[in-house]
Amino acid sequence: MKAFFGTFVNKVDAKGRVSVPAPFRAVIQGRGLTSVAIHPSLFESCLEGAGFDRFENLEAQIADSFGPSTRDDVAELIMAELRELPLDGEGRIVLPDEFIAKANLKDQATFIGQGRRFQMWEPAALATVMKAKLQRVTAALKPKDMS
Amino acid sequence: MKAFFGTFVNKVDAKGRVSVPAPFRAVIQGRGLTSVAIHPSLFESCLEGAGFDRFENLEAQIADSFGPSTRDDVAELIMAELRELPLDGEGRIVLPDEFIAKANLKDQATFIGQGRRFQMWEPAALATVMKAKLQRVTAALKPKDMS
DNA sequence: GATAATCCCATTGACACCCATAAAATCCCA
DNA sequence: TGGGATTTTATGGGTGTCAATGGGATTATC
Numbered sequence: 001m002k003a004f005f006g007t008f009v010n011k012v013d014a015k016g017r018v019s020v021p022a023p024f025r026a027v028i029q030g031r032g033l034t035s036v037a038i039h040p041s042l043f044e045s046c047l048e049g050a051g052f053d054r055f056e057n058l059e060a061q062i063a064d065s066f067g068p069s070t071r072d073d074v075a076e077l078i079m080a081e082l083r084e085l086p087l088d089g090e091g092r093i094v095l096p097d098e099f100i101a102k103a104n105l106k107d108q109a110t111f112i113g114q115g116r117r118f119q120m121w122e123p124a125a126l127a128t129v130m131k132a133k134l135q136r137v138t139a140a141l142k143p144k145d146m147s
Numbered sequence: 148m149k150a151f152f153g154t155f156v157n158k159v160d161a162k163g164r165v166s167v168p169a170p171f172r173a174v175i176q177g178r179g180l181t182s183v184a185i186h187p188s189l190f191e192s193c194l195e196g197a198g199f200d201r202f203e204n205l206e207a208q209i210a211d212s213f214g215p216s217t218r219d220d221v222a223e224l225i226m227a228e229l230r231e232l233p234l235d236g237e238g239r240i241v242l243p244d245e246f247i248a249k250a251n252l253k254d255q256a257t258f259i260g261q262g263r264r265f266q267m268w269e270p271a272a273l274a275t276v277m278k279a280k281l282q283r284v285t286a287a288l289k290p291k292d293m294s
Numbered sequence: 295g296a297t298a299a300t301c302c303c304a305t306t307g308a309c310a311c312c313c314a315t316a317a318a319a320t321c322c323c324a
Numbered sequence: 325t326g327g328g329a330t331t332t333t334a335t336g337g338g339t340g341t342c343a344a345t346g347g348g349a350t351t352a353t354c
Binding site (some may be wrong): 157 | 332342343344346347
């Protein structure tokens, strides 16, 4: 199965529309889908997306009970914020205002592929976390001396 | 089967009417139903709803954690307060006054999808419980990954 | 007949869909 | 292989349609 990979910076217009990168669209449409499923990340200031098929098991993770004891909080949190956004004729999606706010998006969004899913970041915020990630890796490789 | 997912805030008017979010209506009507079945949650200050089909064989769906004896009690408590609310021509339902009181609803209701069911909350109350839920999850499984 | 419940229509604002443009990538053929 | 032609992509904008909401009319209920 084709995977999401690569980095792409696209414009978010006044209507909240953003083009899904063509390679990502190819993955989606290669599965016969015409929409992307997106939700705000629980732990980071970004949006996470994939084909809707990736989220279909969420329903099963939520205990179909009337009591609070056996619930899966993670599945519930994601399900509550999950949205299915249809691709328009030009391959764009419309981001809900709450999503734009949660990811601190302004007029640009950076798409980064992560295999089975992709993320959308405010470009500067992504640069910051990527830099921190690189430093962690560097520190792990050179535990003794950083210079 | 299509599931309830996403978050939507709608107005509750002076007559107690509230629009069921269009995506939720699509799920209901996709099953050939023209009404929603709703009851106050036994343990939280919110309303829980779904297609009426969910409430058939109620005893079998109660969480196992309750044990056989209390299970019937739970089923009875739910059935006693369960209401079938028809959708009007514009996709709205009329909430009974007792339901509005039990969920502390004022002029707005937040619908959150949870797979097979959905819940209706007073917006501020939902924000509080979601925040608490996220903190529980963060503390419990932040080191783990979602994939 | 009075009160409540249901139905019907009107408004507005958001969104889906359509077309247009520019830039980049790809193709194609001499 | 070069360079023009074609296609794809990203983006901007207009417009019709539908969702959400408000208010009134009609019917049901007691």
